[in-house]
Amino acid sequence: MKPIGVIFNPLAHINKNQSKSQINALKEVLGERAWVLSTKSKDEIPIALKEFNKEIKILAISGGDGTISSVLSSYINLFGDRNIPIIVPLKGGTINMIADDAGVSDNQITTCRELIGCIKSENELPTIERGLIRIIDKRFNHDNYAFTWIDGFLYRFIKWYRREGASVGVALKLILKSGIMSLTNPKDDLFKEVESKVYLNDKKLPFDSHLFIAAGSVKRLAFGFRIFTEEVEAGEEFSFFLYEASLFQESGVAASKGFICGR
Numbered sequence: 001m002k003p004i005g006v007i008f009n010p011l012a013h014i015n016k017n018q019s020k021s022q023i024n025a026l027k028e029v030l031g032e033r034a035w036v037l038s039t040k041s042k043d044e045i046p047i048a049l050k051e052f053n054k055e056i057k058i059l060a061i062s063g064g065d066g067t068i069s070s071v072l073s074s075y076i077n078l079f080g081d082r083n084i085p086i087i088v089p090l091k092g093g094t095i096n097m098i099a100d101d102a103g104v105s106d107n108q109i110t111t112c113r114e115l116i117g118c119i120k121s122e123n124e125l126p127t128i129e130r131g132l133i134r135i136i137d138k139r140f141n142h143d144n145y146a147f148t149w150i151d152g153f154l155y156r157f158i159k160w161y162r163r164e165g166a167s168v169g170v171a172l173k174l175i176l177k178s179g180i181m182s183l184t185n186p187k188d189d190l191f192k193e194v195e196s197k198v199y200l201n202d203k204k205l206p207f208d209s210h211l212f213i214a215a216g217s218v219k220r221l222a223f224g225f226r227i228f229t230e231e232v233e234a235g236e237e238f239s240f241f242l243y244e245a246s247l248f249q250e251s252g253v254a255a256s257k258g259f260i261c262g263r
Contacts (some may be wrong), residue, residue, distance in 0.1 A: 002032070002033055002056070003033060003055075003056060003057045003058055003119070004034035004035070004059075004060060004115070005037075005048075005056035006026060006030065006034055006037065006060045007037060007060070007061050007062065008026065008036060008039070008063075009062060010023075010039075011040065012062070012063040013162065013166050014094075015063065015093075022062070022092075023036060026112060029109060029113055030112055033116065033119065034060075042074075046077075049074055049075055050078070056085050058115070058125075059071070059084075059087055060087075061087065061088070061090060062090040065095045065097055065148055066094075066095070068087070068089055069144060069147070072084075072146070073145045081132075089104055091106075091111075095158065097148065097221060101130070101147075129234035130147055131233075131234050132146065133146050133215055133238050135149055147216060148217075148218055148221055149216070150215075151212060151213050152193070152194045152211050152212035152213060153190065153191060154214060155212075156190050157190070160174060160190070171223055193211050194209060194211075196209060207242065213243075215240045217232060
């Protein structure tokens with residue numbers, strides 16, 4: 001039995017220019033204790049997870065926050081949420097805030113060496129608890145699960161950031177540029193509101209559109225910004241922001257009942 005399953009996203013920002021060497025290094029470090037499978041699309045994720053045959057105790061995900069959401073969504077939709085493995089985020093993507101929230105500061109090879117060291121010495125793995133948010137959106141043919149979720153302006157900004165090269169300098173440039181655009185060209189598609197009906201705990205919010213939604217059970221979102229001021233209880237609550245016109249709302253809701261419905 002191999003206790004570790006690794007999903008490797010070769011298209012993730014850090015991985016894409018060195019995917020072959022990274023995969024080989026992961027296999028060398030993890031050895032016979034792990035399955036290491038590369039997935040080039042979301043459709044390949046459930047196929048890889050089925051190959052693990054539900055034997056794994058640890059699920060390592062090499063990619064960014066988006067990859068982690070895709071893998072967990074596939075896992076829960078396949079096997080349910082009762083026996084989710086320990087999740088090890090490996091920094092391979094554009095945005096790696098989930099890894100940062102978990103205290104993962106090293107590159108993915110170093111993280112895997114530390115993981116194998118714990119297993120060999122039979123030490124207990126250091127873990128933290130974070131609740132998963134369930135997102136129901138008619139634009140998708142399945143439920144999504146995530147530690148963070150953004151849409152509208154924030155999602156478009158992240159896509160822009162990726163296209164421009166995804167660096168600290170790019171982030172600063174685009175933040176400045178989007179600020180100027182909001183004053184000089186507020187009708188640009190970047191600021192287009194999303195027509196929507198949004199529900200939290202089965203209760204419809206009093207808006208028919210929004211500029212962006214940000215939800216999370218972790219402390220920070222993209223670029224390390226901490227927009228959620230209150231701590232939430234793992235598995236019970238998550239933080240939620242909706243921005244619509246001049247109205248700004250923040251609330252904590254029960255994760256077991258909470259969901260976001262898109263248009």
